[in-house]
Amino acid sequence: MSSPWIAGLRSVALNVPDLAKAEAFYTEVWHLEVSHRKEGAVYLRGSGTDHHLLALYAGGELPQLRQVTLRARSAEALQAVAEAAPRAGGTILSPIGPLTKNPAGGTGLTLRDPHGRIFQVVHGDRTHEAREPTRDRPIRLTHVVLNSHAVDETKAFLEQALGFTLADRTGIMAFMNCDTDHHTIAIGITDNDALNHIAFLMPDYESVMRGGGRMKDAGHPIQWGPGRHGPGNNLFNYFIDPFGVVIEYTAEVEQVDDSYQPRGPEDWKWPPGRVDQWGISPPPGASLKEAQRRVLFVPT
Incomplete structure (x- = not known):
C-alpha cells in the first residue's frame, strides 16, 4: 500500500502564543527533548532518529499550524512530487532547494493544497543516531x-x-x-x-x-x-x-x-x-x- 514517493511523517510546525511555556510543557510534561533552538523557535525530538518532531515558533494570540513535513523516499521521489502537485491542483510555494533555514537541513519543497494546507516534503535531512526506546517518551x-x-x-x-x-x-x-x-x-x-x-x-x-x-x-x-x-x-x-x-x-x-x-x-x-x-x-x-x-x- 506504500506511496512510491513518501516514506513517512517527519514533523509538524506550530506557531504558539508563548514559546517558553510551550517548551516547558513539551519537554517537562510531554517528554520530548530539545534538538535545536534559535531566536524565536525551538525544535523538539523524540527518542527516535528524526531530527525533530515538533518545531515551535513564537506566534500570535492563537496557535496556528505552519506546515506538515513529510519525508521523500529519494531525490527522484521529491522531483516526482514537484511535478505531480500542480497537476493535482496544488501550488508550489518553495521549489526544490537546500533547506538552509531549517536545522534538519536536507533538500525540500513546500506546497499548498487547494484548501490551504501546507506540506513540506524533504529528502536527505539530518537524523540522530538510533537509540533504544525510552519508557514514557515518544519515539x-x-x-x-x-x-x-x-x-x-x-x-x-x-x-x-x-x-x-x-x-x-x-x-x-x-x-x-x-x-x-x-x-x-x-x-x-x-x-x-x-x-x-x-x-x-x-x-x-x-x-x-x-x-x-x-x-x-x-x-x-x-x-x-x-x-x-x-x-x-x-x-x-x-x-x-x-x-x-x-x-x-x-x-x-x-x-x-x-x-x-x-x-x-x-x-x-x-x-x-x-x-x-x-x-x-x-x-x-x-x-x-x-x-x-x-x-x-x-x-x-
Whole structure:
C-alpha cells in the first residue's frame, strides 16, 4: 500500500502564543527533548532518529499550524512530487532547494493544497543516531489528522500529489496510507479545515497509560481514552495542550502491506454506547471536539 514517493511523517510546525511555556510543557510534561533552538523557535525530538518532531515558533494570540513535513523516499521521489502537485491542483510555494533555514537541513519543497494546507516534503535531512526506546517518551510521530470540508477532494489530492492510498474509511474519517503504518495522514470529515490532532508513538501500552497519569498530574486530564481504535488498531489517550492543540499518545499501530483490504463505514460500526473496540471510555466531550476545530493553517 506504500506511496512510491513518501516514506513517512517527519514533523509538524506550530506557531504558539508563548514559546517558553510551550517548551516547558513539551519537554517537562510531554517528554520530548530539545534538538535545536534559535531566536524565536525551538525544535523538539523524540527518542527516535528524526531530527525533530515538533518545531515551535513564537506566534500570535492563537496557535496556528505552519506546515506538515513529510519525508521523500529519494531525490527522484521529491522531483516526482514537484511535478505531480500542480497537476493535482496544488501550488508550489518553495521549489526544490537546500533547506538552509531549517536545522534538519536536507533538500525540500513546500506546497499548498487547494484548501490551504501546507506540506513540506524533504529528502536527505539530518537524523540522530538510533537509540533504544525510552519508557514514557515518544519515539516519533505516527500520524496527523487534518479536517476537511471536502473529504473527497482532499483524498484525491493526497493520492495524486503525494501517492497516498486509502487504508480505511469510517463515517467520520478517511485513513490514508503511505508506508507500513496503517495511516500517516487521516482526513477528518467535517465542515472545516483545521488541525484535528497530532499523534505521538509511544514504546508500549504501559507508556501510553503512564503518560495519561503524568498529564493528569500536570493539570491536563485525558480528554478521550484510554481505548483502542478500530482502523489502525492502536491504543490511544487524547489530551489538549496549554494552547488548545489536541495531542495523542498512541502505541501498537497496525502494520500493513499490500495484502491489507480497505474497509468502509459499514465495516466500522460499534454497538450502541461504544466509540472504540473496548467500550470502556466515554465519547469525546465538547472541549475536545471544539479544540479539534480551532487550530488552522497559517494563511499564505
